[in-house]
Amino acid sequence: MVDDKGKIGRQGRAREAANQDYDVSDIADRFDLSPIKARALMKLFYGNDYAALKRATQKPKMTADAELVSLEEALREKVRRELEIARAKYGEHFELLCIEGSRGDTIDDRKALQLLRSLNRTGSM
Structure with a gap:
């Protein structure tokens, strides 16, 4: 992008320079990126190809709530x-039944995962 706003033409729209703070901040603002991420995208991946940079940043953005939900889903999956591993190894093991029964009531998924990993690794909590 040119510094003189009166000289905007095809070249100004087609090319961005990662070494120019003005261009980096423009890309960061335009695509809602941090300046560091904008510069990295410009330098490492897309050079000064504005069209490729635009395509790369047009993916749907996740909100903080959506990211939290996806993290919780990933935790539940783990x-x-x-x-499943503990059931295959130990069947109706007393400690396994305690973890399953307490999960959601007195222990959250993070603690349940920690206990299950310990059980699967050592045979005991």
């Missing part, structure tokens, strides 16, 4: 896998 707990489910560890439960």
